Amino acid sequence: xxxxxxxxxxxxxxxxxxxxxxxxxxxxxxxxxxxxxxxxxxxxxxxxxxxxxxxxxxxxxxxxxxxxxxxxxxxxxxxxxxxxxxxxxxxxxxxxxxxxxxxxxxxxxxxxxxxxxxxxxxxxxxxxxxxxxxxxxxxxxxxxxxxxxxxxxxxxxxxxxxxxxxxxxxxxxxxxxxxxxxxxxxxxxx
Amino acid sequence: xxxxxxxxxxxxxxxxxxxxxxxxxxxxxxxxxxxxxxxxxxxxxxxxxxxxxxxxxxxxxxxxxxxxxxxxxxxxxxxxxxxxxxxxxxxxxxxxxxxxxxxxxxxxxxxxxxxxxxxxxxxxxxxxxxxxxxxxxxxxxxxxxxxxxxxxxxxxxxxxxxxxxxxxxxxxxxxxxxxxxxxxxxxxxxxxxxxxxxxxxxxxxxxxxxxxxxxxxxxxxxxxxxxxxxxxxxxxxxxxxxxxxxxxxxxxxxxxxxxxxxxxxxxxxxxxxxxxxxxxxxxxxxxxxxxxxxxxxxxxxxxxxxxxxxxxxxxxxxxxxxxxxxxxxxxxxxxxxxxxxxxxxxxxxxxxxxxxxxxxxxxxxxxxxxxxxxxxxxxxxxxxxxxxxxxxxxxxxxxxxxxxxxxxxxxxxxxxxxxxxxxxxxxxxxxxxxxxxxxxxxxxxxxxxxxxxxxxxxxxxxxxxxxxxxxxxxxxxxxxxxxxxxxxxxxxxxxxxxxxxxxxxxxxxxxxxxxxxxxxxxxxxxxxxxxxxxxxxxxxxxxxxxxxxxxxxxxxxxxxxxxxxxxxxxxxxxxxxxxx
Numbered sequence: 001x002x003x004x005x006x007x008x009x010x011x012x013x014x015x016x017x018x019x020x021x022x023x024x025x026x027x028x029x030x031x032x033x034x035x036x037x038x039x040x041x042x043x044x045x046x047x048x049x050x051x052x053x054x055x056x057x058x059x060x061x062x063x064x065x066x067x068x069x070x071x072x073x074x075x076x077x078x079x080x081x082x083x084x085x086x087x088x089x090x091x092x093x094x095x096x097x098x099x100x101x102x103x104x105x106x107x108x109x110x111x112x113x114x115x116x117x118x119x120x121x122x123x124x125x126x127x128x129x130x131x132x133x134x135x136x137x138x139x140x141x142x143x144x145x146x147x148x149x150x151x152x153x154x155x156x157x158x159x160x161x162x163x164x165x166x167x168x169x170x171x172x173x174x175x176x177x178x179x180x181x182x183x184x185x186x187x188x189x190x
Numbered sequence: 191x192x193x194x195x196x197x198x199x200x201x202x203x204x205x206x207x208x209x210x211x212x213x214x215x216x217x218x219x220x221x222x223x224x225x226x227x228x229x230x231x232x233x234x235x236x237x238x239x240x241x242x243x244x245x246x247x248x249x250x251x252x253x254x255x256x257x258x259x260x261x262x263x264x265x266x267x268x269x270x271x272x273x274x275x276x277x278x279x280x281x282x283x284x285x286x287x288x289x290x291x292x293x294x295x296x297x298x299x300x301x302x303x304x305x306x307x308x309x310x311x312x313x314x315x316x317x318x319x320x321x322x323x324x325x326x327x328x329x330x331x332x333x334x335x336x337x338x339x340x341x342x343x344x345x346x347x348x349x350x351x352x353x354x355x356x357x358x359x360x361x362x363x364x365x366x367x368x369x370x371x372x373x374x375x376x377x378x379x380x381x382x383x384x385x386x387x388x389x390x391x392x393x394x395x396x397x398x399x400x401x402x403x404x405x406x407x408x409x410x411x412x413x414x415x416x417x418x419x420x421x422x423x424x425x426x427x428x429x430x431x432x433x434x435x436x437x438x439x440x441x442x443x444x445x446x447x448x449x450x451x452x453x454x455x456x457x458x459x460x461x462x463x464x465x466x467x468x469x470x471x472x473x474x475x476x477x478x479x480x481x482x483x484x485x486x487x488x489x490x491x492x493x494x495x496x497x498x499x500x501x502x503x504x505x506x507x508x509x510x511x512x513x514x515x516x517x518x519x520x521x522x523x524x525x526x527x528x529x530x531x532x533x534x535x536x537x538x539x540x541x542x543x544x545x546x547x548x549x550x551x552x553x554x555x556x557x558x559x560x561x562x563x564x565x566x567x568x569x570x571x572x573x574x575x576x577x578x579x580x581x582x583x584x585x586x587x588x589x590x591x592x593x594x595x596x597x598x599x600x601x602x603x604x605x606x607x608x609x610x611x612x613x614x615x616x617x618x619x620x621x622x623x624x625x626x627x628x629x630x631x632x633x634x635x636x637x638x639x640x641x642x643x644x645x646x647x648x649x650x651x652x653x654x655x656x657x658x659x660x661x662x663x664x665x666x667x668x669x670x671x672x673x674x675x676x677x678x679x680x681x682x683x684x685x686x687x688x689x690x691x692x693x694x695x696x697x698x699x700x701x702x703x704x705x706x707x708x709x710x711x712x713x714x715x716x717x718x719x720x721x722x723x724x725x726x727x728x729x730x731x732x733x734x735x736x737x738x739x740x741x742x743x744x745x746x747x748x749x750x751x752x753x754x755x756x757x758x759x760x761x762x763x764x765x766x767x768x769x770x
Contacts, residue, residue: 012522013524014746025194025357026194029192029193029194029359034359035194035357035358035359036323036356036357036358037194037356037357037358038352038355038356038357039355040220040299040300040351040352040355047522047524047525047527047730048522048523048524048525049521049522060358061430061431061433061434061501062430062431062433062434062500062501063323063352063356063358063427063430064352064356064500064501066434066500066501066502066505067502067514068514079519079520079522080522082517082519083517083519083522085516085517086514086515086516086517087514101743102730102733102743103520103521103522103523104522104523104525104558104728104730105521105523105525105558105559105560105728106520106733107722107725107733107734108733108734109733110519110520113519116517116519120517139745
């Protein structure tokens, strides 16, 4: 039986994590795979830490990823990468947006985050998704930049990603989002 | 067609496909999206938000009396509110099919307790259906209605947060209409005077035995053959975790777990030396096995009772693997959004040294630092009774130091009776309704105070001021929540008033008025003295730079619709960019 692929996406409420995991799930479903995707709504969304688990393969049981079994950990924010780093499989890939969002209740961003990531995930692919989103034309397109970045590490065709993005994002923003995806795909490949 | 549906979407789809005609609810995480999706089928299903779960339940029960397939949905603690009609409804009926959906919240992602509502099925003596993914959710909605109609009983349909919110693949079908049954008056069945109720109780006990027999062979309870030396019993989402933790085991998977299929379980357990019971929260299955004298089982002595499970936790419970090494990272708790109208109330209470009994909603986040604005939060509506109780215990003067803070939707849910109590029993309590004109925490649902129905029709709008005055609360007024000075004056005057007061702090939920957001405010760093007053608002858009001066994140600030930081700044160094 084909192994289940696990993609763990983390970030801060409001960064568009759920849309990104929605698009990934659409792509996997279009390949005829069994797909499960899990996140929690409600209080967890109000500026708090948000995670989405996406699993796909021939047959998926649990909708959540086991610790140390994420093939891919994608974080839209640096602290949130470190918070969930224990989900990454020993041979797993880490893709991180270099953005810093100060948590509520703290007046400044903690200083030891880069060091923590360097120690726990020395091969992490780090990109400045906010700058690329601005380059694409909208700061809120961080999520599609990140989709582009981590799409490098999954075996789906670029065309299928683009189709899924077009189907999900508001029509007026398709162009910006496709540009953001393309920029992310180049930046995340390194 | 195969699509990804959340468990909540699958309930809605199941209602559509299986001929449901009436659906009611009060929103509550994790169950909210059920009705939000049922409304997509509003040409075929009448649906409504009720003011609370008890009313939702009673409307649904009436619709079932009227002979149509009916569903009522709520979160686990909502069933406590509806427990009165629940406990007696189970002896009446046999009309249109009646399914009660409970969304339990293991791990308390957005709840005040972790109660396991499977016990309500046992308590109320009604069948319990437990699906384990969205396809089963949709299919079992149909099965639940068949059981309800065949045995003349309500059915409890139990979901948990992971099931409600996880999206899994579902094959869609067409709608099958189910004809309304003709209503016939029968007081022996629906008027529960003691003489009738005594007979009905006997009937319920007999009915349970019948359903129990049915459950022994129902396809909802199935054995999945695997390794003949490892046996596992599980139900609901815990089954999925157990399948990953024990990929090769033989499973008894329960979908109709009450009345418990004891002979099926007995036969299953006899095949193994030890049988592993994997269930989230309480030992509901395990207790029934042990009560029947089946003792070769291992359950809660290994599997944690508190919190949500996962395949990792299940595996570790039975010796598989170790705790992972987590990085130490500062917490990132949820917080009142930028532009939230509730912020001014808690900021002001904090500055005035006044405490608050509070309630269930976004504003519960007022407990977090730096607002630190809340003393108590227990359940829906408790704030007002709690405040009156403090006053009766400590003395009337204490009402100056402790106000009740409750949201608009929660006030309509179960605050109105509390306010009547304050007036009736001559409390000096100040009640503050933080009115953002929506049920916000659960994702913006309408209620009797918003003037709009679930089906999108304009309707009457509850007038809190007129209501309070009719109850005898003479000092009742509206306050602009974004006017910091007005909020402060109103709270001072209301708490000084030796009689009851009602303040309605009006300001729309920031997320509902995105179109009115303007450019982010800016800080004049020349003028900023780094005093930190604006940081006391606890706005996620504001932090400090290297010199300790305020910085406003342009991605988060909502601009002139809020402006609280500009008002509290003692040196007036914060303003809209074009006014800087």
